[in-house]
Amino acid sequence: MSEATEETVTVPRQARWAVTAYFVITGASLGTWTARIPAIKQDLGLDDAQVTLALFAVAAGSVLAMQIVGHLADRLGSARVLGPAGIAMAASMLLPGFAGSLPVLVIGLLVFGAGHGTVDVAMNTHSLQVQRRYGRPIVSTFHAMFSVGGLLGAGAGALAAHAEIGVGAHFALVAAALGVVSVIARRGLLPPEERVPSSSVRQRGILPGIVFLGVLAFFCSLGEGSMADWSPLYLHDVLLTSPAVAATGYAVFSAMMATFRFLGDFLVARLGPVVLVRGCGAVAGVGLGGALLLHHPVAAIIGFALFGIGLSCIIPQVFNAAGNRDPNRSGRDLAQVSTLGYGGLLAGPVVIGLISSWTDLTIGLAVPAVLAIFVALSAPAVRPR
Incomplete structure (x- = not known):
């Protein structure tokens, strides 16, 4: 060499x-x-x-x-x-x-x-x-x-x-x-890339495609935020499990999410970002939705695990699509998507809490499942430009 x-x-x-x-x-x-x-x-x-x-x-x-x-x-x-x-x-x-x-x-x-x-x-x-x-x-x-x-x-x-x-x-x-x-x-960071002529006609403001990617980030982060506060309460208050069992819900969700993020690069290289996001959204939505319908502690824990698996690879692909639409404005586009994603993380517990107070927690947790299906249907948005 x-x-x-x-x-x-x-x-x-x-x-x-x-x-x-x-x-x-x-x-x-x-x-x-x-x-x-x-x-x-x-x-x-x-x-x-x-x-x-x-x-x-x-x-x-x-x-x-x-x-x-x-x-x-x-x-x-x-x-x-x-x-x-x-x-x-x-x-x-x-x-x-x-x-x-x-x-x-x-x-x-x-x-x-x-x-x-x-x-x-x-x-x-x-x-x-x-x-x-x-x-x-x-x-x-x-x-x-x-x-x-x-x-x-x-x-x-x-x-x-x-x-x-x-x-x-x-x-x-x-x-x-x-x-x-x-x-x-x-010391190990790369020097700045040379700016290249942009294919984007509009160089200023927020591009519609970036807004839509931000919406997908918001929906995924809303689901992630809702798991932290409401999955233990669902197991304890709705399914009447012990506090120890209730604590496993979010732990399993977090563990599966972290584990499958390590597999995300392997999967996207073989499936492509659109197929990966579509599949992940379906796993998240069907997994959590099915668990809520079965109404059993074991099903709930498995559903939370599938929800973590499904969400694991979506945000990285959304960020990848946003940052690569136009390398000359990668920072600005990522900032907008990150802001909406952060908003979803904060809004998740509040939204689920409000819906649950009007109906019940089972219906409240169905919202992230429905949003995950929407993300799956919107997978072409992460297609490389």
Whole structure:
């Protein structure tokens, strides 16, 4: 193998490991914050409404940052945004960690959310650049590593809580570790791609195709968000299982979702994105819908597992389609799709809760199943341009 050939292989490989590191630390930072919410609530003496305000601050910071970072990533290159943003996201964990009051906590979480949103868009944009250098699907594995990072962060948070380590000290240790990883990973990122003539007539504003992809992301994220809050309650309150059995519903959903994301690149290479999304949407919708009709704990757990399998590969393909429609505005398009997807994640529990209060929880959980079928029917939207 010639020296030039070795370089063309090594550089994308280094960039792949670098982007993987950013997906892991982004998931780990979010998992760390989530795991210590009970401790922060107790330390600051917050009620449920105040905790909700804090959670909203994270979401608001992320969404606001996403509106800006897409333009920066397109103008400067995603690597030039991702490097500093990763360090800033790690450092921002110190603010909520050492907050002594609700106003300080809210401000800290706004900053943390902004850092998280900035890294999210920049790393997804850069992942598509790395995939173009590879010439084969690799995006699903990145999303799987985000889930791994979330599990690592949540697991370490649980251990820290068990050891009665203070939130400030815990967040400081995590911030230092994530900052070091970000500094090291930054060296492996690819330089900005050369801008090419765009095939899009409209260079400004939001393109209709991007809006529709964002709607698909919203529907999938709504289902994901609803599982976290309502799957345990469905098992416990509707099917009358024990708390231990009820807890397995979301655990099985999350495990299947993470596992099958590792298989997503293999599947899309052989089936193509349209067939994969169509099949995944059908598995999710039929699996969850069938489980709700059978009305049995075992069927429900299997249905939640199938729902996780179905959702696992859809969002990566939606992001892939959005980011590759026009490489010159990849950051902006991904930012819009990410914003709608984030909105679905937040809206899911609320929508299911409202519908359940008007009818019952079984009908409420049927909504994500129906939306998954809609996504399956809309699979041609992810066809490569």
